[in-house]
Amino acid sequence: MNEEKLAVLELFLAADIGAVRFFKLLEVFGNAKNTVTASAQELMSVYGIGEKTALAVSSRKFAAMAENEIKNADKNNIKIVFYDDADYPENLKNIPDKPVVLYIKGDYIPQDFNAAAIVGSRRASAYGKNVTEEFAACFAQNNLTVISGLARGVDSYAHKAALENNGRTIAVLGNGLLVNYPPENKKLQDKIPESGAVISEFALNVQPNPGTFPRRNRIVAALSKAVLVTEAVLASGALITAKLAAQYGKDVFAVPGSIYSNLSKGTNMLLENGAFIALNPWHVTSQITGTPIYNSVSQKDAPKLTSGERKVLEFLENIQEGAHTETIAQKLNITIAQTAAILFQLEMKDLVKAAPGQIYIKVR
Structure with a gap:
């Protein structure tokens, strides 16, 4: 590891100052090496850098700690990835508070750019467990x-x-990454790197606290093309993740639940506020991937279509914005009643979707 990377890690360990102040320091001093060798007085001249942070950085006590962190990571097969490395996740590069350093155990590969987050309650009901497993299975299979x-x-x-x-x-x-939390998930944490990765922006031995989870949630949201909330109370980290995803321009999906269940109040609120409704896994998967997906019963054999259904699909093929029921009826020279019946069947087969104003769009 070169001197500049080592200085970045030293600065990161000395003062967990976040991306905004980190890049402000680099803007003032030119690079991390110049920053860690600056005096406390010089550091305090930078907006947002207080005396405590300045003294910690200028003490250089964290230089040895940075070297030990690298050795410890190597010993445990953990990669330390910096914000300017070629293998830094593409989805994180453009968020305003991107992590300066990532610790990765396992492999983050180009395929993982095509990803969806599933989040929800720590105390999920049987319903929440079942729908989570169904959606995750469908995502994985596709x-x-x-x-x-x-x-x-x-x-x-x-x-x-x-x-x-x-x-x-x-x-x-x-x-x-060297902390097992929750402790009962140690085996799962060890298993995931075999088919994915375990990622953290926190130094190897940092313990969890109430402030670390919202920071974790922004990475979950940023790495994903879409976020699905399967079950959540009103005050939950899952809703923070959903809010961040929306701010990052990602699609947010929510599974509806009973109006009497506290565990569904969060998801029902998301739906009320404009989240996409998640009624079945293959429809949500289709919407995220842009490719029609059928359920396990019909996956091998796509739905059989009548001649009328084929004609409607062919008509909608090149109309990205969709078409009104009356327009379809007029162009295909069939009655509105026949058109409505055909569109209903196609919607049940997840081949078209309805938009406001009786507009129908082909699922792609």
Whole structure:
């Protein structure tokens, strides 16, 4: 590791200052090496850098710690990836608070760019467990990497279902990679790198605390093409992840639940506020991947179509914005009643989807 990388790690360990202040320091001093050799007074001249941080950085006490961190990572087959490395995840590069350093055990590969997060309650009900496993299995079977946070409940069910279906999964931790949290997930944490990766922005031995989980959630959201919330209370980390995903321009899906269940109040609120409704795994998978996916019964044999259904699909093929029921009827010279019946059947087969105003769009 060159001197500049070592200085980045030293600065990272000396003061967990976040990406914004880190890059501000680099802007002022030119690089990390110049930053760690600056005086406390010089460091404090930078907006946002207080005396405590300045003294920690200028003390150079963390230089030896940085070298030990590298040795410890190598010993445990953990890669340390820096923000400017070629193998830094592409999905993280453009968020304003991208991690300066990532610790990765396992492999983050180009296929993982095509990923969806599944998040939810730590105390999932049987319903939450079942739907989480169904969605994760479908994602895995259709080459969507499943991303979650290795927490109890929904996160664990999602990771396990992905592995059981020979898929890839990525766990993003709110602690260092040499810490097992929750402790009962140690075997799962050890298993995931065989078919994915365990990732953290925290130094190897950092313990979890209430402040580390929201930071973890932003990485989950940023790494994913879409976020699915299967079950969540109103005040939950899953809703933080969903909010961050929306801010990053990602699609948010939610599984509806009983209006009497606290565990569904979070997902029902997301739906009320405009999240996509997640009624079946293959439809959600189709929407995320842009490729029609059929359920396990029909996967080998796509739905049989009547001649009328084929004509409607052919008509909609080149109309990206969809067409109104009356327009379809007029162009195909059939009645509106016949058109409505055909569109209903195609919608049930997940081949078209309805948009507001009786507009129908072919699922692609």
